Amino acid sequence: MTKSVPPRRLSEDALSDLLARQRFGTLASVRRSGHPHLTTMLYGWDAPARTLRFSSTDDRAKVAHLRANPHASLHVQGEDVWSFAVAEGEAEVSAPTTVPGDAVGRELLAMFPPDLRPADENAFFAQLVAERRVVVRLRVTRLYGTALDIEG
Incomplete structure (x- = not known):
């Protein structure tokens, strides 16, 4: 008989x-x-501020949902199918960027790692305005997740 291994709760770190x-x-x-709306998102994690940032357009369903009810969660898969993290909190949605290079546009640019930043920032900012981009900030109040240590 094989020994059952319980999931291991992951620390905050x-x-x-x-x-x-x-x-x-x-x-x-x-x-x-009251039903959940799920969508795959590219995100940036600011650990000291405990804030997740997402880029979206002002007309997306998730943006309307978050403006009506800010409760949200992000599920992130670990290195294997047995590990994960969930970040819960309340989201706020910025106003759309309206002027190339405004505060919202600069926040969106800052979400990119330096090596992936656009070569032409002016064109990038203009595109953000044309797409009516917003920043979704999820202020994380609870983190939880597990890993299951299975020997192969």
């Missing part, structure tokens, strides 16, 4: 490290009906 290593997660917002 391990959860924060997992959020920092990954770039994509599943954002859950709440629809008017």
Whole structure:
């Protein structure tokens, strides 16, 4: 008979490290009906501020959901299917960027790692305005997750 291995609860530091290593997660917002709305999102994790940042357009369903009900969660997969992190909190949605290089546009630019920043920032800022981009900031109040240590 094989020994059952229980999941191991991840520490706050391990959860924060997992959020920092990954770039994509599943954002859950709440629809008017109370059902979850799930969408895959590219995100940036600011560990000291305990804030996740996402770029979206002003016309997306998730943006409308978060403006109506700011409760949200982000699920991030670990290195294997048995490990994960979940960040819960309340989201705020910025106004759309309206002037190339405004504060919202600069916040969106700052979400890119230096080596992935656009070569032509002016064109980037103009594109953000044309797309009516917003910043979604998820202020994380709770982190949880587990790992399952299975020997191969």
